[in-house]
Amino acid sequence: MIRLMQASDLAAVSQIENLVQTHPWTKNQFEESINSxxxxxxxxxxxxxxxCILQPVVDEANLLLMAIHPSQQGKGLGYQLLDESIALLKNNPVQIFLEVRESNKAAIALYEKSEFHQIDLRKNYYPKPEGGREHAIIMVKTCGDDFSKLFK
Ligand SMILES: CC(C)(COP(=O)(O)OP(=O)(O)OC[C@H]1O[C@@H](n2cnc3c(N)ncnc32)[C@H](O)[C@@H]1OP(=O)(O)O)[C@@H](O)C(=O)NCCC(=O)NCCS
Structure with missing residues (x-):
């Protein structure tokens, strides 16, 4: 089941984040994201x-962060979560933007399956855990041509 995040989810969400990210969001950041x-x-x-955290901005949106617990990855949950979370956006975005580490092949493949495509590259954007930096790939999904939206 996919539903809106609640304060009671913060411990579990934060635990997943700490397992998958080298520079994890804090519990406070997740708490703020519930409201904003x-x-x-x-x-x-x-x-x-x-x-999954999506930020609606006027008639667009940004995908800020998403993750699936490592023991549950590769089962289609990430795809389902992203798809259904986008459907919950009340601003009906024309486009959704995201940025992702160039080395994050699993995430890039998920986003491509979800009809995002690369539009830009931010060079040396992310710090790497082992030192040095890596590029950010900027991707966009265009939703405006989704015929089904006419009937929403
Ligand atoms: C990226 C992430 C959310 C994907 O979630 P998931 O539940 O494992 O993904 P799914 O099982 O729904 O896979 C959807 C598609 O993504 C691609 N994919 C997923 N894992 C992949 C992997 N390890 N290698 C290559 N492609 C992969 C595939 O195209 C897959 O479709 P398919 O099964 O039809 O081939 C998950 O790997 C994750 O939490 N990673 C750590 C956090 C992270 O990187 N978040 C994104 C950046 S903020």
Whole structure:
């Protein structure tokens, strides 16, 4: 089930984030995102298995962060979570933007499957855990030509 994130999810969300990110968001950042963004979780058997944070801005949106617990990756949950979280955006965005580390092949493949494509490259944008920096790939998904939106 995919639903809006609640304060009671913060411990589980933060735990997943700490498992998957070298520069994790803090619990406070997640707490703020419950109020200021469209923050969702995917849960099964009352266990939070992943989360997604989307930031609506006028008639667009930014995908700020998403993750699936490492033990649950590769089962289609990330794709389902992203797709259903986008559908929850009330501003009906024309375009959705994101940036992703060039080395994050799993995320890039997920985004491509979700119909995002690269529009730019920010050179040496992210610090690498082992030192040095890596490029950020900027991707966009155009939603405006989605015919089904006419009937929303
Ligand atoms: C990126 C992430 C959210 C994907 O979630 P997931 O549940 O594992 O992805 P799914 O099982 O839904 O896979 C969807 C598609 O993504 C691609 N994909 C997923 N994992 C992949 C991998 N390890 N290698 C290559 N492609 C992969 C595939 O195209 C897949 O579609 P397919 O199964 O039809 O081939 C997950 O790997 C994750 O949490 N990573 C750590 C955090 C992160 O990098 N977040 C994104 C940047 S903020």
């Amino acid at each position: 963004h469209v923050s969702t979780v995917i849960e099964q058997d009352h266990q939070v298995l992943g989360f």
